[in-house]
Amino acid sequence: MAALRVVVLSAGGRALLAPKTIPVPKANMSFATLPRNKKVALTTLGVVTAGGVGLALMLHQSVKASDLELHPPQYPWSHAGPLSSLDHASIRRGYQVYKQVCSACHSMDYLAFRNLVGVSHTEAExxxxxxxxxxxxxxxxxxxxxxxxGKLSDYFPKPYPNPEAARAANNGALPPDLSYIVNARHGGEDYVFSLLTGYCDPPAGVTVREGLYYNPYFPGQAIGMAPPIYNEVLEYDDGTPATMSQVAKDVCTFLRWAAEPEHDQRKRMGLKMLMGSAILIPLIYYMKRHRWSVLKSRKIAYRPPK
Known part of the structure; x- marks a missing residue:
C-alpha cells in the first residue's frame, strides 16, 4: 500500500505539473474578408508608400548625378578617418587661397575673423x-x-553689395556662398576638388556657348566660372609649392573646416566616449552577472507532499 500511495502521489504530482492545453480560437482573417472601406484604405496606403519610396529614389538619383555628369572619385583625405583631425596648416593655406583667389567672386557670410583664432592663425595675426x-x-x-x-567680430567682407550686382558681373551667374558649400554639394570636398581641377576641352560633338567653360563634374557640364586655379597661381607664405592639386586640396580642407568647425572636437569627444565605454561596459557587465546570478542559476524542484 505504501508503494502504491507513492506511485499515486507521483502521478498526481506529474499531473499537476503538466501544462494544461487551453483551446485558442484561430483567427481566420484575410484581405478578402475585410470590409470595403478597409480594403480601400489599405490599398491607398500601399500605393502612397510605394510611390513615396520611388519618388525619393528618383530624386536621390537626379541630385546625385545625371547620365552625362561625371561622378567625383573618392580621395584619401587626411581627415577622413573616424579619429583623424583636420590639417590646420592646410587650413591656413586654404584661407590664403580663398583670400587671394576665391574672395573676388564668392562670399562667406557665416564666417567671422574671430573664427580663425586658434585654428589657423594667432589672435595678433x-x-x-x-x-x-x-x-x-x-x-x-x-x-x-x-x-x-575691421575687428575680430566682423564677418568676412562680401565681394558684391547685392545678388543683382553679382549676377551683372558674372554674365548672369550668381556665385554661391562658400560657407557651407562642402555640405551643400553631393560628394563634399571630393566634388569641390574634382570641380576645381576638372576643367578640360569639350569632347567631339559637344559645343559650349561663349562665356561658359566645359567641366564634366558640373551639372550640365557648362559652368560660368573660369578656371580659378592653376600652377603657381599664388605663393604660399610657408613656402609650400603651389601646384594646382595642392591649391585645390588646401582650399577644400579650409572649406571643410568652414562648414564643420566642430570637426575635431566631435571626433575628440567620440574618442573619449569610446575610452569611457571600454571601462564602464565591463563594470556594468560584472554588476549584471553579480546581481542576476542568483536568479539565473536557481533551480526549481517539485517535492510532492508526503
Whole structure:
C-alpha cells in the first residue's frame, strides 16, 4: 500500500505539473474578408508608400548625378578617418587661397575673423588681417555712416553689395556662398576638388556657348566660372609649392573646416566616449552577472507532499 500511495502521489504530482492545453480560437482573417472601406484604405496606403519610396529614389538619383555628369572619385583625405583631425596648416593655406583667389567672386557670410583664432592663425595675426578691411559702420552722432578698420567680430567682407550686382558681373551667374558649400554639394570636398581641377576641352560633338567653360563634374557640364586655379597661381607664405592639386586640396580642407568647425572636437569627444565605454561596459557587465546570478542559476524542484 505504501508503494502504491507513492506511485499515486507521483502521478498526481506529474499531473499537476503538466501544462494544461487551453483551446485558442484561430483567427481566420484575410484581405478578402475585410470590409470595403478597409480594403480601400489599405490599398491607398500601399500605393502612397510605394510611390513615396520611388519618388525619393528618383530624386536621390537626379541630385546625385545625371547620365552625362561625371561622378567625383573618392580621395584619401587626411581627415577622413573616424579619429583623424583636420590639417590646420592646410587650413591656413586654404584661407590664403580663398583670400587671394576665391574672395573676388564668392562670399562667406557665416564666417567671422574671430573664427580663425586658434585654428589657423594667432589672435595678433587675425587682428592684422581684419584691419586690412574697411568696414562701413554707423551712424555716428551726426547720423552719418563712416568706415573703420575691421575687428575680430566682423564677418568676412562680401565681394558684391547685392545678388543683382553679382549676377551683372558674372554674365548672369550668381556665385554661391562658400560657407557651407562642402555640405551643400553631393560628394563634399571630393566634388569641390574634382570641380576645381576638372576643367578640360569639350569632347567631339559637344559645343559650349561663349562665356561658359566645359567641366564634366558640373551639372550640365557648362559652368560660368573660369578656371580659378592653376600652377603657381599664388605663393604660399610657408613656402609650400603651389601646384594646382595642392591649391585645390588646401582650399577644400579650409572649406571643410568652414562648414564643420566642430570637426575635431566631435571626433575628440567620440574618442573619449569610446575610452569611457571600454571601462564602464565591463563594470556594468560584472554588476549584471553579480546581481542576476542568483536568479539565473536557481533551480526549481517539485517535492510532492508526503
Amino acid at each position: 587675425v587682428k592684422a588681417i581684419a584691419e586690412e578691411v574697411e568696414v562701413v559702420d554707423g551712424p555716428d552722432e551726426s547720423g552719418e555712416m563712416f568706415t573703420r578698420p
